[in-house]
Amino acid sequence: MKPEADKLGVEMAGRSLWADAWRQLRRSRLAMACLWIIGLYAVAAFYGEALYLYYHWQDAPAPYNVPHLALQYQAPALGAHPLGTDGLGRDIGARLLQGVRIAFQVGIITSLIAIPIGVILGCLAGYFGGRTDDFIVWLYSTFASIPGLLFIFAIAMVVGKGLLGIYLGIGLTTWVNLCRLIRAEVIKHKARPYVQAARALGLSHVRIIFRHILPNVFHIIIVSFTLRFSYAIGTEVFMSFLGIGVQGEPSWGLMISNARLRLWYGVWWEMAFTTLVIFVIVLAFNLLGDALRDALDPRLRTRDN
């Protein structure tokens, strides 16, 4: 749009949707706080990954997995173990950090599975209509009718316990909503003049879909990414907790599972810190998702403010 405006010598006072959304987001202190928190967690996740890779490369047992039976159940105190130690004397802070790594892995990889499926199918269904649309609608309504958690667990069971099961379970079941939203939006855009102009210019379907329409529905993808991230994290915690998820690595779900029984004997710290860490990141993603939705969806904005 912009170069054209320049050529015509017209002053365009408007801002793009993205710039506008960013301004609005910046204005909200809550949303910025959430962004900071998520950034912090992301840094922690990278640091955790680096540590993991380092020990993997050194072929040495990682310190967060090595038991020190002399240091069992150390209460949080300033010093070597600020967040205390667990039943095997392992540092809870270090294990939580690895938990961040796993949680982010799950969030990102499941998104990498679910979002392309949802976007591509949604675009195809909305753009081509007809038989394609019928087929894709049938596909997603079938997926949508299978109870979510049960479906995820069943996939994980079939694939086998471990991270792969989690990735595929969550990834293959959560594309439906996004697909539905994208399809509806693409149907709307298809009738717009800019798409008709592009078609009149003889552009290929692929180019119209991915260069012209997709940028206009991209905000849906962003919002959906934020909201599904917290869902993925929560589900991973469930699955690891129930023993069908992560095996042998410090995941939050496993930590809660370990901490649960100790809680009865007054060992509160593992439970407390783990739940706190989970709560903060999930809350941050939920709030950011809301803020993003408000910022990126102009319809909501005019109504609510």
Add this chain to the structure above:
Amino acid sequence: MLRFVIRRVWQMIPTVFGVILITFLLFNVVGGSPALMTLGKHVTPRALEEFDEVRGFNKPLIFGWWGKTRALATETFEHSAGSWRGVTNAEFVAGAGLRLTGEAPVPLAFPLLPTNTYRLKLTYRLAEGASAVFQGLEKQPLEFSKVWKTVVLDFRSGARPTETDLVFRVTGGALELRAIKLQRGVGQPFDSQLVFYLNQIRHFDFGMSSSLNQPVSTLLKQGIGPSLTLMLPILIGEEVLAIVLALACAFYRNTWLDRSLVIVAVALMSINYLVWIVGGQFVLGQKLGWFPVWGYESWFYLLLPVLIGIISGLGGNLRFYRTIMLDEMYKDYIRTALAKGVSKGGVLFKHVLKNAMIPVVTNVVIALPFLYTGNFLLESFFGIPGLGYLGINAINSSDVDVVRALVFIGSVLFVVANLVTDLLYAWLDPRVRLE
């Protein structure tokens, strides 16, 4: 209206078919061998074969004349002799395959089925001058071949087969085998896993649980009661509370009450279910000793799980209903009602609530199938022997039939619930019918 109902029921069929297809794909095609998954690798091939026989997993997948048998492991003799190790006159030669000289019995794990057709597929090479006979139950001479050659030998087993029926007799040289595969003939090509599964569904027979050794339908019948006693109070409590609070939000819109309720709702949504359960059991059950934390003996045992269920689902529902109520508040007819002097409370209860009932009904009806699937976490934590508990145990012990039945029935119920909502919609709102 009748036409609408018929059309809508008709539309339901492809979805149900899709669910059948997906469960079939998931458990029969992608899942690898359910027998291995359930029984593990340390059982006899015979036990695996029996497991497969009961559940139809040894039939061809969709269509075909030949099904699997575990009587003889499929081998490709690339790196080792595999199950042929220790067979007399058979020797593994790296690079060539398995060399048979003289009389070599085929290592069958168990006798073949009596008077059944079988198909043996082998890739072999036979030196010039040597001769080899495959003594199935009829003799089958192998033609000499210098290069690797694949043949298919069909034969019929005798009336009383034993484990040593199949023998290779090689004279004057060596027979080299590179691959061998035994398949079992099925009576007719449509006797396949898919048809078997469809038949099961037709008879409402969901197979046998491998871990509990009971028919799945019995287990489902036993589990539904406890699940309902847990889930119904949760559903009712959650919906009523959420609607009341949402109305309060709409009534006191943009005041501190509304805002704090919204914040509370988001916070409630962000607390993991596990935290509610573990925290609730610890504080209310252990520390304060108000509730029992394990068992299913009287209504008293259900109080805490129900409470936790309500609290944990409240956040999302409250937000959802608040949005609906507020959506309705901005409609023109509400402005008219307010303008003509109807009190705010009157508008809220008479107009808003009535019109907001449509999405509310949808939400409730859509939640109904979850009454059936139960609640995995609550049930497994509080020891409530419902379907969620059954499901978690089945997943942990890879009990394919139970999981498949739960997935299938849950999905069908969901499809039916969807149908019911649509019909309710059409009944409540004539505009829907006309579309």
